[in-house]
Amino acid sequence: MISNKAKKEINSWVEKYPEGRQSSAVMEALKIVQSENGNSLTTELIQEVADYLDMPGIAAQEVATFYENYNHSPMAKNVIRVCHNISCMLNGSDELITHLESKTGVKTGEVTQDGNICVKKVECLGACVGAPMLQIDDKYYEHLTLEKVDAIIDGLKEGK
């Protein structure tokens, strides 16, 4: 269920678009609803967003599955977004990802048992100069090496 608070927030986005174009607010609406639902979406929620914006469910689902920012299963406290696009790939992102997988003990996209960490492969984050790189919340970590990654993970594990 979308809360009234969330609806209000969605409305403020809807207002930004011309009348009858309320579906343009779908990305923000999904984001708002996702954050209200512990950082993940469900089929029902997507349908609700679609209904709320008077658009077909599948059209909202298209958006929700296109972008990495929407999660479709319960999400970890910390999401590590590792870029695997071309610059980062050339600079060893594959190796980083394998390392992260073995370090956390779960595959990319999966959440560790304690619900703490999830590593996600994402597309270019516009920080190619610092490749390979990753993002946690709003912070970018660049020019990564395996050691740097270890330190980051250990920090997260200690809850920093």
Next chain:
Amino acid sequence: MFEIEIDGKLVNAEAGEKLIEVTDRVGISVPRFCYHEKLSVAANCRMCLVDVEGAPKPQPACSTPVSEGMKVSTQNEKAKSAQKSVMEFLLINHPLDCPICDQGGECELQDVAMSYGSNVSRFNEGKRVIADSNIGALIHTDMTRCIHCTRCVRFGTEIAGIMEMGGTGRGESLKIEPFLNEGIQSELSGNMIDVCPVGALTSKPFRYELRSWQMNSTESIARHDLVGSNINVQTYKGKVKRIVARSNDSVNETWISDRDRFSYEGLSHSNRLLKPQVKFDGTWKEVSWEVALDFCVKGLLRSAGESNSMNSLGVLASKTATLEEYYLLQKLVSELGCENIDYRLGVKDTKNTINLESNVKLSDLEKIDHALIVGSYTRLEQPMINHRLRKAALRGGTVDVINSMQFDFNLALNNENIIIPCEIANLLASTLKVVLESTNQDVPEELNKLTITKSATKIAKKLLSSDASVIVLGEHVINNDNAKNISNLVAMLAKNTNSSTLNLSKTGNSIAADIAGFFPGKDGLDVNSMLGKDMNAYIMFDVYPEYDFHNSSTAIKALSDKNSFIVSMNSFYNNNVADYSDVMLPISSYYETSGTHVNIEGEFQTFAASVKAPQESKPAWKVIKVLADLLDISGFNYSDSSNVLEEAKHNIKQGHRAEESINITDTNSVEVIWQPSPYSIDALLRHSDSLQETKIGQINKATMNSSTAKHLNLGDKDDYLGVPVVISSLVANNCVFINANKSTPSEEQA
């Protein structure tokens, strides 16, 4: 208009045209997957790349507009290598499982790969595999074969008007799928099979049946609606195996409804009536045609009695006969001196019903700027007409409705009036008053007392301000207490607002029945009078009483109780028919006989038989002809049905014109609208299992709002007139809208 050069040839082109439209027109073949002439341009498959002089890279022909002096090569090295590369990419993830794919032999991918592909694959990596989704009883999916052309997605948004398929995920994990696994709901969904260029979407009932080249194809006409969509009937060893659309821009474009596409399944239903049968001492015996027909003749003559008068013979037919069948049967009994003929079995009072002409061409329907729909859910009732109206709406036309229930239209409604059936006439009358007053004309006395409502003013204003408007009158009002008034009011409104009219209440092949004169003669009885009388004999043509009669229980009672001699010609076996008949003659169903369908434009569409009628059943027109011969009636020397058509065309009958008076009656009890659900309107549809399995096929409900339910003392677990109750605020107060897939009311109330 200017010239452009394609492959060294000068050809004419129109500004705004896309290159591919020009090449298609002049017959230069450009390969394509995502382009479809009736859908928007997506330009996502890149198969249509051609070389345009001056452009650095090859250009997609489907999205490149022509310009004067353009020089194009579809064949040079640059074009060819681009096409070949695209083909290679497209095949990377394709399973290449043609031997087990139903599309094999009629697959655009296969064809194009033969001409543009390479014969060896350089791709050694793993191929992507996509799980199939179950999208219902009509379409089978093999999504690993999908090439992401998005034709099916665009079909949904642009033509069907409901986006059901979509592209989820991205890049390599892009999948074409529906959102919820609820199955596809559209009444036009089968067209996705036709538009899908590969074997990703194929016909479920036809799955693994045959290869396309094994079948014969005959041109035919689909007869479930007022359009008469053009189809190809594909047959194998005397059986209809599949039906696909045949393009005809003035009728159905390239689309057909699911009803027309899948109803053929019913032809091989075990319930077909296959042998002539005669009732001896209350038990049915299979007999030869000679015996059965002899029995008919004797029985009919005996029923005429001493006076040898056929005044007491009644002749009833369903709405699905061909023009030739109506004509011959009518001619036969007229020659016998009988005038009791009728096909309007579902009409409560034939003197108070709709009698409105249609005067708009289907292809013009999409050009109208305003439509007023009265008493119809066009989307499910007349899908192809609704499609044209939807096109008009997409072009900026407006649509108003006057209905007794809110329906799920797939076009934007401007003004939706949901009112109880008895108010419809009043609303139209008050609209007419507004129209007459604002055009400074005399208002007839009957309208003087009427108060003008806001809704009436709105409806009138819209009709008056539109240049090309149409008023559509639907089936929901055929049994309205004010049906005739409504019909007259619509005619007057149309006349005074310069609108055209479309009468959707004459469903099936009713228009042909009228033309053939299949209605009571001057002193003849109509259906209800016949049932109310002691008729000595009946000839019943493909009648299924519990579905066809307005009040089925009274009709069945009337037919069984009285000691009439009843000859029934049917294509399907039916218990009630067996109960009241004395002879049952098995006749052809759709696609098993030649004949003519007359569509809403008045267009005669003649078709040949695609297959022979099964076992001992016979084309009905031949049965009638032989019956005439045996009754010693001359003038039935037809060698084939085209002679009958010829004669019928020379004898076109005029139906009764209703007088143009208005005299509105009021009721204040609960009003019932009984509308057969879309997939149960005729015997063939009712026997088509796959259609019955769909969401639309399952519609069977008596919808009413909570206060009506309270008034009737009903809850949502109850039945009303034998139909499950659904409580919903979508229906006007004091009204029950019944959409039933089983039978008509056992006991009509109200």
